[in-house]
Amino acid sequence: MSPTADSPPEAPLWRGLPAAFLGGIDPADADEAPINDLLLGMTDLDRGHSYLAYCDYRTAQVVYDRFVAAREDTDGFVVDGFADAATRIAQTRAITRHQAEVLLDEGIVLRDRLPDVFECLGDGIISQRQAQQIIVDTDLIDGQSYAPEVDAEIARRLRKGTFSTKALRNMVDRIIFRHDPDAVRERRKDAIDKRCVWVENRRDGTAELTAVMSAENARLAYASLAATAAAKVCEHDGRTKPQRESDLEFALLTGSDFACECGRDDCAVTVLTLDDAATDGIEDAPSKALLPVQPRFVIHVVCDEATLEGRANNPGYLDGHGVIDDEHVRELAARPDARIAPLIPPGTPMNPDGTFTLPGSLASDPYRPTTSLDAYIRIRHGACSEPGCTKSAWECDAEHVEEFDHDNPSAGGQTTSDNMNPKCRPWHLLKTFSGWLDDQWRDEDGQLRTETVTPEGLTIPGEAETMEELFPGLRRIRYTASPQAPPAFDAPNQERPTRTRSRTANKHARRRAERSRNRKRHNEGPDVPF
Incomplete structure (x- = not known):
């Protein structure tokens, strides 16, 4: 927060903190610190970021209680207690009103729906980004009787070790599915219903084309795109892999040509297209226009046998996406291009202990x-x-x-x-x-x-x-x-050690x-x- 024109600049309180609060490293002596101390200091700083986020949410909770919980005008379209709270935060911090509203909402969710996860944030077990991910992934458990159990189990797992972004999502989905498979199913149904395509303008004369579809279709589409972009150019094409894929996507969507841009007469991937030949009236005319290939690729789905056969409703796992519900598993298994391969070969005898x-x-x-x-x-x-x-x-x-x-x-x-x-x-x-x-x-x-x-x-x-x-x-x-x-060793050479x-x-x-x-x-x- 900047001081006003009439007030003196505030003292740099943060710069006055002891080194113990700054990863244990004094910036003036950092060049001499052992590498392990520097790395451990970075983890301490991460815990500090988490605790500051925890305090930020605690402050937002107090502001919410002051302007929302203690007032009755909470149903106004523009003017109500929530708007008053968000506006004060937004103007004080020079952020948008939407950002302030998100801060208030996340703070209340952590306090009321995920209190154990909230304490993990305060203890530096997770980052603010991870807390936000858990908030989104647990949205459908709000108000459910089992919500406290899910919160406690997630917090217990968080304290067991580290989680990557993908592993964290899988863990939360797994726990929710064990309590209420419908919560996961409804979330997928809602997401599928919102599939769409849109364009978002970017700077410098570019734009981003985005398509939302089922996870398996997205992976299949991208695998096909990547394989075609790689197969239909020669080694002298000057474009990067992302550039080729972007050009190919435009060509496929518009029906235009995708050609190698090496500029060489001896390009090995010159392919004839019927449209070009018909236009020119020459049946064997060479062309640099390239036809899409039909690559063969695999996406992996893991499930147990009982779920596949409909005798159980356990979750499955779609590689590259994450946890999926049992209905989604059986939908994928029913695809005409699906191949089912058991992990344990048929006929393998079971040990007395069931292994x-x-x-x-x-x-x-x-x-x-x-x-x-x-x-x-x-x-x-x-x-x-x-x-x-x-x-x-x-x-x-x-x-x-x-x-x-x-x-x-x-x-x-x-x-x-x-x-x-x-x-x-x-x-x-x-x-x-x-x-x-x-x-x-x-x-x-x-x-x-x-x-x-x-x-x-x-x-x-x-x-x-x-x-x-x-x-x-x-x-x-x-x-x-x-x-x-063990292999037979030759006797060592007696003349030379x-x-x-x-x-x-x-x-x-x-x-x-x-x-x-x-x-x-x-x-x-x-x-x-x-």
């Missing part, structure tokens, strides 16, 4: 996971295992957490379900070729946990939950490695030792039963 044991690796290569294990770890994680990454697990690499020992497979990390997870290519390469370390284990409750350790030794917790929370049946499936005899283990083997041994120390820190053993 299934399947081979984790190929018989010919203990390093390569079976097709079933590869699908399992992608289903279980849903997204990349790197904290905060939202890359689809189906677009990631399947990677051994504890490194596989190619020299002695029985000694290194095994190809099993608990020793593998999906990693996006950048995270996979970073872990493989630098000093980063990741670990994965099951805690005392049988829940799969992950964490990463920076080269400087800072431990970063992974996502708070996996898709096992949405599909508990995944815990009944176990993938084990086949016993592998040689390494008994390679540099890679030594690096893997050091990483195994560090993981062991980390697990002792968690007071857990490396092999916790389901």
